[in-house]
Amino acid sequence: MGEPETEILAPDGRRLGRRAQETRRRLLDATAALLESHGVLELKVVEIARQVGTSPATFYQYFRDVDEAVLALAEEAGEEIETVARWVRGEWRGAAGLVTARALIDGFMQYWDVHRAVLRTRNLAAQEGDERFREVRVRTLSAITDPLADRVAQSQRDGLVVPAITPYAAAAAMVAMMERMAAFHYEFEARGVARPAMVETLTVIIHQVVTGGATD
Amino acid sequence: MGEPETEILAPDGRRLGRRAQETRRRLLDATAALLESHGVLELKVVEIARQVGTSPATFYQYFRDVDEAVLALAEEAGEEIETVARWVRGEWRGAAGLVTARALIDGFMQYWDVHRAVLRTRNLAAQEGDERFREVRVRTLSAITDPLADRVAQSQRDGLVVPAITPYAAAAAMVAMMERMAAFHYEFEARGVARPAMVETLTVIIHQVVTGGATD
DNA sequence: TGTACATCAGTGAACGCGCGTTCACTGATGTAC
């Protein structure tokens, strides 16, 4: 008895049969692909339809507009963050802490590598004030920020982290750092900072902030 | 004898007289204002012209297209980063280090508050692969990243920072963190993290990463 | 297993709108004498 998935409906409220669901999927995949290759500024309904080899009219059977398709992609990407988030709930004490931090960063960067274009677009829309995108973003990232803040708070109670730090702010800062590094790591690689060096540096920093840096 | 400023020319190479320079300025200001109020996705030549109370034809006397105007704004914002960058070159040793870190973060956030929309748009274009925007971004941020990396390297030589850290990567990480926090701080404030708490937390983190955390 | 019918899914073609862009022109400003 799994959770009953919230069923996906057409904009007019009709249910989708098998074939329709496949078409919807192809439209979403094409949207993601175009976001990668040409960016949001060039994203057009007509283009998405063309990519799938269908008519623009088909698009409107599944989405009210382009935003709605992108939002659906952002939701999907959001669900996958769980595979990254579970590292946060791992062991942070002692030497294992570094291993956990490293896995978290590596996972986060892989996650971004897969969903780069969608996440970037989601973040833009969120920054430009679209409530729906803001909400997915906060909800998704809180899967990491919240438990991470808990760890910081715990370390603080254990006297390992100075009181000047606000746990939630520190967690948000770490996520901010990871997001930005994940988004721009090609830039650094082009400037001669190899990915392993970057991961290692971030590992030490996060470990330090979350646990105070002790490994014994 | 000041530096001879690189003169701004019209797209066709003509020089600009006084009146023309004023018009160009008004067009740029309108572009920035529209970026704030409606975002890149809604930014149109016609709209900019309308805002200034002029005809679209006028716009083309100064810019080849909208991108070129936004790029000019990004350049301008880039020049102003110097007021933030000078903090990085300040005193990091001893108790003064915390003061320096705090000033840096505060300055960085103010800088973003002023140029929010332009910087966001610059970063989007950079991420989507536009070389010109990439270049301004890297050049601008290096005014902070480079000297900051130097400080980290120095601390490392002094044995205050562990060797596992790559100075440039650490500096980039700190800038990444600041950029992201500056971009999204309203979000945190909405979630109950007051700005001073955020600044203080970032201060401690940056100070720790750059100096190893010693204050004596 | 076959057939008739109901529903689902996809589409061709068209409309209108708004935008980017240009050109030939007018008006404003500067300057030489």
Add this chain to the structure above:
DNA sequence: TGTACATCAGTGAACGCGCGTTCACTGATGTAC
């Protein structure tokens, strides 16, 4: 100081294009008996 002329700056109006969106229709699929 005044005038004539050269250059600079701004614009009205128009064109064409590509996109968003819709509608009436066709074709595909599922199902009842």
